[in-house]
Amino acid sequence: MTMRDIGRAIETNGWRQGSLLCEEDGQALAAELGCEDVATAVAVVVSQSCDLTQADIAAEPYAEVIVGHWSHTRSGDLLYGKHPRRLHLPVQGHEGEETISLLPWQRLRCPRERLAEWEPDPERYLLRADLQVLTTWLAQRYVRGALPNTFNDLLTRKRKTWEKLRKRLSGHVSGLFVELSPSGELGEGDHYSVNLLALVPVAQKETLEEAQETVRRLGDLMRELGMDVQASARCEDEVSYAVVRRMTRFPLEYLSLRGDPMHPMPEEFESRPPSNPPGSDP
Structure with missing residues (x-):
């Protein structure tokens, strides 16, 4: 041949x-x-x-x-x-x-x-x-993009609450995206302006309202840390690729900070039953 x-x-x-x-x-x-x-x-x-x-x-x-x-x-x-x-x-x-x-x-x-x-x-x-x-x-x-250390360090102050909300959101969305201004480390006296966007698969459109509430609470948490925040959840077919392209995918598996172990997944997720039974839409 x-x-x-x-x-x-x-x-x-x-x-x-x-x-x-x-x-x-x-x-x-x-x-x-x-x-x-x-x-x-x-x-x-x-x-x-x-x-x-x-x-x-x-x-x-x-x-x-x-x-x-x-x-x-x-x-x-x-x-x-x-x-x-x-x-x-x-x-x-x-x-x-x-x-x-x-x-x-x-x-x-x-x-x-x-x-x-x-x-x-x-x-x-x-x-x-x-x-x-x-x-x-x-x-x-x-x-995939990396988020500034000063931004991650700020979220550490509310880590337990953030993780609780993140786990609630994760099962409903295909991605959480963030746009920061400034996009790098903060200087003295500066603060972040944040655009936070969660995308919900069209096949799970019925969870949009719950996702919107959780993202709203994530936004409130960031405001408590001194950030200006716009937070929303939308279906994937309502958002243009241009919008997503300029944003950074936010880690949804756990809050990725300096010094964190690179474990594959928190133990509580390993034994979770399937979110969709065989034969159903993904």
Whole structure:
């Protein structure tokens, strides 16, 4: 098989970004990655479709694959890419909707020649919206913004109350975004002006009112710390990309401060039952 034939075979076999490997192939890659629980492993191709089918093997010798594990639980705090170090992702299949748990660093390079010999899982797939969550979550690993230390230090004074409100909000929103002025550290006598925005998925529009109340209380908390605040919660389809683009995604997994341990998730979230039962909309 020539190099050009390999790219053509990959396309003919049906490989696309977001394709799941068949169980046996995914477990083989998990073993190569050194995963302990190979029996529950599932692998998803994250390379762009045009890179997968590139005719020149020398230009694109590998397909990037992320390896996760089937999960019996689903946490709202791990959906939509809200947590930078763990993701719960819905997968569609003939038995309904299932969940995989992913860590961003469990990725490997798979020689593209192997995809020319394999076919993707014919029974399981990602919805377009969930594929976008996955790719955005991986990209945020490198492009997410950092908040100024003086801003974080101010929130430390109300940390317990902030954490209580944050946990209440996290299950309802796909993201919490903040815009600060000034955007850096505070000088003597300065104070922050804050635009705080929570986005609610259209599929969970019924939770908008509750999210609005929680964001309002977060805004009140910031005002107690001497900040000027505008705080709101809106459905995703009501906010332009331009607005979100100029803001910084606020960490919803926990308040990220200097010296905090890089734990993957507070223990109380690990045993939380699924927010959506199999077969329901994500």
